[in-house]
Amino acid sequence: MLYSWLATSFNLPSTWKTERVLLNFAAVDYEATVFVNGYNVTFHRGGYFAFAVDVTHYLKSNGTNELLVFVHDPTDSDGYVIPIGKQTLRPSHIFYTPCSGIWQSVWIESAPSNYITQLDISAGMDGQGVPPSRTNSSNPLTDVVNTTVSSSRNAGVPVKIAVIDRNSKETIATHSGTSDVQCTFSVPFVNLWSPHSPTLYDITVTLRDDEVTSYTGFRTISRGKVNGIERPLLNGKFVFQFGTLDQGFWPDGIYLPPNREAMVYDLGVLKELGFNMLRKHIKVEPALFYQACDEMGILLFQDMPSLRPLQQKTLDNCTVVTILPGAAQQDEFARQLELLILDPTRLVDSTSGWYDHGAGDFSDNHHYANPQCGSPFYSIPSSPYDPGRIGIQGEFGGIGQNVSIEHLWNIKDAIDTINQTYEIDTSIEAWNYRGHRLLGELLDQVNFYSCSGGIWTQTTDVEGEVNGLLTYDRRVLRPHVRQWQADIQSLYDAASSRSNNSMVS
Template identity: 55%
Template sequence: MRSAWPSSLAVAALWASRFVFARMPYKVQTPPLDTDWTYTVGTDPWPEHPRPQLRREAWQSLNGLWTWRAAASPDDVGSPPKAGPLDREVMVPSCIESGLSGLQILNVRDMWYETTFDVPSDWKGQQVLLNFEAVDYEATVFVNGVEKTSHVGGYARFTINVTDIVKFGGTNDLLVFVSDPTDAIVIPVGKQTLNPSHIFYRSCSGIWQQVWIESAPEDHISRLDVAADMDGLMTVNVLSSVHKGAKVEVKVFGQNGSEIASQTGSADEQFAFTVENPDLWWPDSPTLYNLTVTLGDDEVNSYTGFRTVFKGKVEGVMRHLLNGEFVFQFGTLDQGYWPDGLHTPPSREAMVYDLQVLKNFGMNMLRKHIKIEPDLFYEACDRMGLLVIQDMPALSASKTPNDEEQAEFQRQLELMINEHKSYPSIYSWVIYNEGWGQRHSDPAPEGGLTEVIRKLDPTRLINSISGWDDHGYGDYHDNHNYAHPQCGTPFYSRPKTPYDPERIGFQGEYGGIGHNVSIEHMWNVQAAINTIPETYEINEDLASYSYRSMVLFRDLREQTERYACSGAVYTQTTDVEGEVNGLLTYDRRFMRPDLEQWQEDIQSLYEAAVSRGGRPVGSGKVKNWVCVHLWRGSCVIDAPIEQAALLRHNTMQRLQATRPRSSMSSKMTS
């Protein structure tokens, strides 16, 4: 821990510098490609409460315009800045490499952020918690000149108790130093790189998810773990900040807002109780129940869904089972990149739009690919009925971690599990993708990591290896084969092992058929454009694209009928930089597939699964998945309720309108 600033004069000098030096004002920088949301974000981004499963009423967003400066020298790193004021405005949250940040600066590894915030006077007597949802990669935080903490990890949240140093009813200074090594060391980075090339993309550095403060009692709930199964059994663990063993109470509310169950227990000790005859959570009927949890004077709002995920044999074939039934899972590889915001979607509306597209196609699943999204993403999946395969962000694909780096990978893997294991939509964890950052040792590293996850979260399945370098661990035998599926079949290429009948046959990635579009829909960076020929398959027109996609659906359907295919992940939701194999282009303005044909083909996969003992298609009552916030039986959206149906209709119309007839050729011109 570094010492605090030497005197109050230093704090005063930094504060005065705001007024002495002119700052470069914020302006959206023109990205290589924009979206319909780029220039509508404004200066109050992401106003929504960021933690829907641990929500208190007293909170305040710190998002918006902060000041920023790159660290000027080694002496300007990690301690209060010595090289002058922070002289540029930046949007928080955002990646500094993005147009939305107002900077669009590449290859800056060390940087300073600053803002001020007021703490309401009526919070006095309570604890003030400062929350960061994600900072990439290492953050050192100073409040009113006092260094409070350092945090390592680009995808995990952290909370700082700043009660002892804030001014109630007054203005407080918040200074953050961020260092992001990206390629310099072996850390979880996903697909980020300083040298983008085809399937590896522009990096994201800085404060890229929300920052906020909240008020809580001294003894408050620091984490809430909830699991609810198909038999109505709720298992709860309420972690306390101070008093282990303190009394806690959980209340469950039904669809009409009435209390249907309650239970008391002790903090930091897991306890369980039963809710009688709950409506189960299904993709076509994603019923959720609201909760209030009380610890002393602290009360938080949350929610859960009753569902059980496990594996078992159906008609002699090992399957993943949801609520005891084989549900064929089909969705996309969802990378979550945006041309204007990179890792950070322009808004919740934009983020949810992608999910609406998948639901409109009739998909019931997505694979969140080596990236962790804001919690609001998983809440939207819970409410829409989209199953989520959650990947651990990968280590470098070209480097092997040493012992220390492997231990750090495991630490961050455990953080991911603990932070997200209460979201009903997440049903499977992925440890390694295609051997990236996987040590070649005996025993194989995924064996121990699989057991770590089993202990942390016994309620989900584990895909230890997605792609190859498979040593038999986990619940899935996962094949990646572009552009021909090999899903639970007696023929195989990668992984170079035959299908294991004691695990679930799964096509973790396939498809990837590409189609060039005109430059206005392209990431206009020449290095990315140069890599387009690396796409697994290029179709010169939409007619051939439609034909090839139908062939792939036919192969997958027949492998479901004949062999042991239980689900598949199509690559991918959108284009990303030099990849042109998305259902939508990177700007989300152009759709390649014939929507009606894909809806029919996807439905045929579900029907093929029914012929092998799968759950009948449409067994559940389809709910209004536009509903984003459900509290005590009332559906609340950010627009009048009559606009909910219009939103779904407009999404359908937009998708249909942006796709030209398949007879039209749409070749890229540069």
């Protein structure tokens, strides 16, 4: 069990003439008690989510202010079953070094007495799931924005919303509404967002003296039958979604990348190879990560960080029991899950691989190394393909290739687990040959069966795992780029040919 104190001091800018001062934390792992000038100003639980507190009454307008944060991180502690993803105090192969404390940005900002606390935006394609009349993104139909502007104090305050073309900087639509009430308005002549054309529009929202900026993309994600097969639909069309398992660990910062450029570098490698999606694996990233995905044209499967991995303890009577969550811990997991899910229009993969209880939009299979996607064959613990849902290969590949020590996580316990990798290829040529063969198997399942998407394991090596497209230090790229580009494009072409002259229902 980890306890820590983090301390700093700050002065208010001399130019601030404000009614409120807000203290913001983007993420603290796991519980944070915040003190300003000796006053306990807030408590927050959950290692992945932002929180803010109005500290106006606790500040010195002239002079230095003291900020103290007391952190409790109960990872692997007796009795605690919390959302931690792959973190553990006892790293071993697929479980890694834990992160603790303030791991994302902290900042102060000024605000008027009634300020904007949250902006929820959903911009769809004509406001419909599958509008059959739309044939391309430039068709001059009206698209719909649903927006809720939450305020800090009085509800029902007038707000103004402007939609701005990011390229021309021209305002293309405006709307007047009220705070804390969902409003819907139309925006004509917009281009739709897609991985091939990730068009975004800026949003400016004004609530009296407060103004915030954001952005949106016009897109509708849904599902429907295409030629009798259940498919994921983007803007009313079947788009084969192919990405990587993306864990977001870093050798120098564990959960936190060294800078935005490093984080975007990983995404750029995926785009260059031809991936149009990634599965963010049981971790929640900084907001800049998701913004970069939107700007670069990358769809996302977002995992909820899992509870503490199944572990055991020995009781006083020598009985060995599995550590499981109690009712209160399950309720806390559900509370944090609701914080993660802000958009109820998205598709849900209720169980990625493993034992399928029949819920959600996807029939998801995990199998290493070869895929079993939407196919008439499967291996336990995955379940047989369910034609009533979308067939997807939630994880496959996982083939590894060892590298020299300067590119490894140089910890003996991690190095000792390398041979637990699903498959080890002894040369980079063998690794690329095996990748080509496995992508060819997935291609067959797109052509002949009901495969609608796949997730290759994984973007980078992590500690004792050496099955990444990139090594852990991001200095070695394993794929032969042209080969992988061609193999991935073949998946998209096959999916397109299966949906030509399609009937969507």
